[in-house]
Structure formats: structure tokens, C-alpha cells
Amino acid sequence: MDINGKAAIITGGASGLGEATARRLHSLGAKIIIADMNKEKGDAVCEELGEGAAFSLVNVTQTDQVQATIDLALEKFGSIDILINCAGVGMAMKTVGRDGPHDLNVFKQIIDINLIGTFDAIRLAAFHMQNNEPNDNGERGVIVNTASIAAWDGQIGQAAYSASKGGIVGMTIAIARDLSRSGIRVCTIAPGLFATPLMMALPEGPRNSLSAQIPFPNRFGQPDEYAMMAQQIIENPMMNGESIRVDGALRMGPK
Numbered sequence: 001m002d003i004n005g006k007a008a009i010i011t012g013g014a015s016g017l018g019e020a021t022a023r024r025l026h027s028l029g030a031k032i033i034i035a036d037m038n039k040e041k042g043d044a045v046c047e048e049l050g051e052g053a054a055f056s057l058v059n060v061t062q063t064d065q066v067q068a069t070i071d072l073a074l075e076k077f078g079s080i081d082i083l084i085n086c087a088g089v090g091m092a093m094k095t096v097g098r099d100g101p102h103d104l105n106v107f108k109q110i111i112d113i114n115l116i117g118t119f120d121a122i123r124l125a126a127f128h129m130q131n132n133e134p135n136d137n138g139e140r141g142v143i144v145n146t147a148s149i150a151a152w153d154g155q156i157g158q159a160a161y162s163a164s165k166g167g168i169v170g171m172t173i174a175i176a177r178d179l180s181r182s183g184i185r186v187c188t189i190a191p192g193l194f195a196t197p198l199m200m201a202l203p204e205g206p207r208n209s210l211s212a213q214i215p216f217p218n219r220f221g222q223p224d225e226y227a228m229m230a231q232q233i234i235e236n237p238m239m240n241g242e243s244i245r246v247d248g249a250l251r252m253g254p255k
């Protein structure tokens, strides 16, 4: 799908991987909605990008707010052609820790944001994408989700995070099959370790030990290297139903 002139919603677009993708799509001529909980950063990015960029304040766990974002895109741009799901949170808690068993509410909260929030945006956006005029390839929309290599290589303390990301990987082919009749493609990017505020919030010790494990290139990924993959998924008509690791050959150890 040609990106120029298309309308895109980027959840989590105020920071990190989502912000880089918002910037890249906008630079390629897309009209974008940054849908994020962080109004200050979201507004600042939109202001910098100027015309064709708008902010929507949304917590992806609140379906009425996700719907309001869809409505805003339709009102401003007349369609939704691209959905990038980047909103997500990380956290660490062991199944059984020093203070007892894993807090079940924390587990549910991570699933709610990362997995259910992603699915909610997909189902509500795809409902409108299916009405788009198809292009010459029969495409009406493209959806890109964000998992993590923790979907497969979950480390100590990552039960909830890995479950949420494994859920995204698992549903990718099912949703791609569901939406195939409508000409909507769905892929998931599974990033390794990227230099975003989420990652930089880790203490320096664990951060250095993590980056030392990346075979090549032996460094954190840059957010725009994620955005490059999102661009390829949007532009390449054969990309569908797959989860793609973008990780410099990293296979994470237990810790």
C-alpha cells in the first residue's frame, strides 16, 4: 500500500517506537493521529509535524476512548487506512516472589493494556477499513502490531509481559485470516531491545548487560529501525499474518 495520502492511527505514538513510526509515516505523506495517554508529548510531536498530524488522548484500555480516536480520524481524514499499535507497558514481577505469589491484578492489567488494548483498536479500526475503496492489489487497510521477543524468550519476571506479547503473536494469523476477505493485512513486529524511554528507564547495570547480549549490531536498536520495518509491512503486499523479529539476532537468556 502506498503510504502517501493515507490516514494512519498510531497508538503509543507520543514516544519511542510509535513516535518514530508517526514521524516516518508523516514524512512519507501520511496523515496521522497520535493516540496516546501522554498529552504533553503527543501534542508536542503533532505541533512539530504540523499539518496532517493530530493528537487524540486515549487510554487503550478504555474502549470508548479508542472509539473516539477512530471517530476523530474519520472526521479529520475521512478514512482509516493504517493502524499501528505501539501502546504498551513493560514490568517485572516473578510468579512467586519474596513477598508471595504474583499479584493477579498486575497480571490482568498488563494483559488489559498490551493485549486487549491492541485487539480493541484492531477490531474497531478494521470495522471501518473494510469500507475503504480497494487499491489495485485489493488492499483496504494494513495493521501493524507490536509484540516483543519476550513472546518467545520471556525472562525471569516477565510472565505477564510475555503472556501479553505472546497473545499478540498468537492472534496475528487468526486476525489476518479473519480480515483477508476485506483486503486488510495484519502483521506483528517483535522488537528486540530498542533505545526508547521505556528501555532507558532500566538501571544502567541491567541495561548494559542486555545490550552486551545482542550479537550484531552490538547495540540497542534505534526507534527508526522499527519504523523502517513498519513501512515495509505497509508497502509490501505479501506481508501478512506474520510476526517478525527485529532484534540483531538476540535470543534473550533467563536474565
Ligand SMILES: NC(=O)c1ccc[n+]([C@@H]2O[C@H](COP(=O)([O-])OP(=O)(O)OC[C@H]3O[C@@H](n4cnc5c(N)ncnc54)[C@H](O)[C@@H]3O)[C@@H](O)[C@H]2O)c1
Pocket: 011, 012, 013, 014, 015, 016, 017, 018, 035, 036, 037, 038, 058, 059, 060, 061, 086, 087, 088, 089, 090, 113, 114, 117, 146, 147, 148, 149, 190, 191, 192, 193, 194, 195, 196, 197, 198, 199
Ligand atoms: N523499547 C524496546 O526495546 C521494546 C522491545 C520490545 C517491545 N517493545 C514494545 O514496543 C511498544 C512501544 O514501546 P516503547 O519502547 O516505544 O515505549 P515508550 O514508553 O517510549 O512508548 C510507549 C507509549 O505508549 C503509551 N501508552 C502506554 N500505555 C498506554 C495506554 N494504556 N493507552 C495509550 N497509550 C499508552 C505511553 O504513553 C508511551 O507514549 C510497547 O508495546 C513495548 O512493549 C519495546
